[in-house]
Amino acid sequence: xxxxxxxxxxxxxxxxxxxxxxxxxxxxxxxxxxxxxxxxxxxxxxxxxxxxxxxxxxxxxxxxxxxxxxxxxxxxxxxxxxxxxxxxxxxxxxxxxxxxxxxxxxxxxxxxxxxxxxxxxxxxxxxxxxxxxxxxxxxxxxxxxxxxxxxxxxxxxxxxxxxxxxxxxxxxxxxxxxxxxxxxxxxxxxxxxxxxxxxxxxxxxxxxxxxxxxxxxxxxxxxxxxxxxxxxxxxxxxxxxxxxxxxxxxxxxxxxxxx
Amino acid sequence: xxxxxxxxxxxxxxxxxxxxxxxxxxxxxxxxxxxxxxxxxxxxxxxxxxxxxxxxxxxxxxxxxxxxxxxxxxxxxxxxxxxxxxxxxxxxxxxxxxxxxxxxxxxxxxxxxxxxxxxxxxxxxxxxxxxxxxxxxxxxxxxxxxxxxxxxxxxxxxxxxxxxxxxxxxxxxxxxxxxxxxxxxxxxxxxxxxxxxxxxxxxxxxxxxxxxxxxxxxxxxxxxxxxxxxxxxxxxxxxxxxxxxxxxxxxxxxxxxxx
Numbered sequence: 001x002x003x004x005x006x007x008x009x010x011x012x013x014x015x016x017x018x019x020x021x022x023x024x025x026x027x028x029x030x031x032x033x034x035x036x037x038x039x040x041x042x043x044x045x046x047x048x049x050x051x052x053x054x055x056x057x058x059x060x061x062x063x064x065x066x067x068x069x070x071x072x073x074x075x076x077x078x079x080x081x082x083x084x085x086x087x088x089x090x091x092x093x094x095x096x097x098x099x100x101x102x103x104x105x106x107x108x109x110x111x112x113x114x115x116x117x118x119x120x121x122x123x124x125x126x127x128x129x130x131x132x133x134x135x136x137x138x139x140x141x142x143x144x145x146x147x148x149x150x151x152x153x154x155x156x157x158x159x160x161x162x163x164x165x166x167x168x169x170x171x172x173x174x175x176x177x178x179x180x181x182x183x184x185x186x187x188x189x190x191x192x193x194x195x196x197x198x199x200x201x202x203x204x205x206x207x208x209x210x211x212x213x214x215x216x217x218x219x220x221x222x223x224x225x226x227x228x229x230x231x232x233x234x235x236x237x238x239x240x241x242x243x244x245x246x247x248x249x250x251x252x253x254x255x256x257x258x259x
Numbered sequence: 260x261x262x263x264x265x266x267x268x269x270x271x272x273x274x275x276x277x278x279x280x281x282x283x284x285x286x287x288x289x290x291x292x293x294x295x296x297x298x299x300x301x302x303x304x305x306x307x308x309x310x311x312x313x314x315x316x317x318x319x320x321x322x323x324x325x326x327x328x329x330x331x332x333x334x335x336x337x338x339x340x341x342x343x344x345x346x347x348x349x350x351x352x353x354x355x356x357x358x359x360x361x362x363x364x365x366x367x368x369x370x371x372x373x374x375x376x377x378x379x380x381x382x383x384x385x386x387x388x389x390x391x392x393x394x395x396x397x398x399x400x401x402x403x404x405x406x407x408x409x410x411x412x413x414x415x416x417x418x419x420x421x422x423x424x425x426x427x428x429x430x431x432x433x434x435x436x437x438x439x440x441x442x443x444x445x446x447x448x449x450x451x452x453x454x455x456x457x458x459x460x461x462x463x464x465x466x467x468x469x470x471x472x473x474x475x476x477x478x479x480x481x482x483x484x485x486x487x488x489x490x491x492x493x494x495x496x497x498x499x500x501x502x503x504x505x506x507x508x509x510x511x512x513x514x515x516x517x518x
Binding site: 048051052071074075076077078079080082083084086087088090091095096097098099100102103104105132135139141148150152153154155156 | 307310311330333334335336337338339341342343345346347349350354355356357358359361362363364391394398400407409411412413414415
């Protein structure tokens with residue numbers, strides 16, 4: 001029997017709302033068993049860039065990350081957001097330890113090759129240091145990842161937080177029975193985008209194909225669901241999509257995805 | 260026989276100079292045995308504050324840290340400076356892991372009580388989590404501390420990096436034969452401030468008293484030397500003061516302090 005591990009990803013929207021963040025961190029701190037958190041922080045970075053007179057360039061929701069921008073992201077993701085979350089979790093009796101992918105060489109990546117678009121200092125993940133994470137978990141620490149990886153040659157790389165979460169879950173799957181939670185503003189995959197309670201409770205490979213061909217899964221949900229099935233196809237036990245109440249177990253209104 | 264441990268503190272001046280930082284990190288990466296780095300980052304924080312239109316208030320070289328300022332310090336110390344150092348050390352084959360005092364509850368502190376001056380969110384250290392640091396060192400990790408502690412109730416606290424270094428050295432002294440290195444822009448304690456090579460090579464309790472009464476140790480060196488003797492009086496084996504060449508062992512021109 002493998003030990004259970006929860007990998008939870010929380011979006012940037014929650015981080016910039018103090019009350020919502022507190023509610024989330026309380027729920028996360030109460031989640032039983034071994035756990036890892038991955039957080040974004042996108043809008044905070046845009047706000048700081050604006051204050052500093054630096055234009056934020058986005059293509060398809062991905063940030064073009066030049067040298068100035070990677071510094072801002074390092075400040076906001078690795079500094080402000082990560083350390084605040086860690087300090088607040090310590091106050092909730094969770095022994096959190098904040099990490100970028102450079103810390104302990106925990107997430108190895110390479111700079112995305114330039115094709116049609118030059119994304120700049122954006123990382124595509126090569127591997128996760130599962131041995132390190134296992135040691136930290138064994139020491140009763142809860143790793144808190146910001147959305148930064150590194151290239152091993154001294155460069156930090158802006159990296160999609162959804163992808164970091166799925167790659168960590170995949171990296172840990174050989175050792176732990178791993179559940180990946182994508183926690184966001186919706187209650188799950190919705191049959192009707194106008195009805196927030198029209199949650200599709202269970203998705204598997206077959207129903208996924210139907211939801212795709214019916215156009216139920218579209219737009220921003222496409223890459224998220226792609227990450228979910230990528231994780232499931234690499235031995236992650238299940239993926240859950242929902243809002244913070246999913247972690248409380250106070251609701252059955254969230255989406256569970258299995259192969 | 261205890262294992263040897265080096266605790267190295269590097270000042271903010273080195274961090275903002277890319278070449279000097281690279282020279283320092285190369286020397287630090289080559290330092291043999293177990294080691295911990297503590298860094299400042301003061302001027303970078305002042306630069307960011309200025310860009311954001313926030314006034315930096317200093318009294319006797321100590322920063323008055325209001326809510327906005329502690330956010331800036333968290334971004335600059337915990338984010339930009341700390342993660343850049345970690346990424347660059349990874350490129351030099353040192354398995355660095357960046358920490359604030361909140362991470363793993365590594366440095367417990369309380370907000371400095373208001374007396375004549377309200378320093379704001381400034382921490383006075385209560386304790387260092389030596390058990391955690393021993394576990395990280397045993398896992399072949401090199402902890403890299405920024406100058407932030409926490410109060411255990413969710414608040415990060417701006418904390419003097421010299422003091423963090425001495426308190427870490429003191430906390431580790433029961434377990435390790437600990438040497439504390441203060442690495443700064445001078446070659447050590449100077450007999451003649453105008454002659455950079457007039458280094459006092461050895462100081463002990465008696466010669467310290469003479470240097471004090473002769474006014475050789477004055478101004479900014481007073482709190483530094485106070486930290487040194489505080490550490491020595493709490494079982495730290497020795498303290499060395501000098502510039503980066505002290506770490507290379509390419510010079511004998513630095514100050515060694517023992518009781």
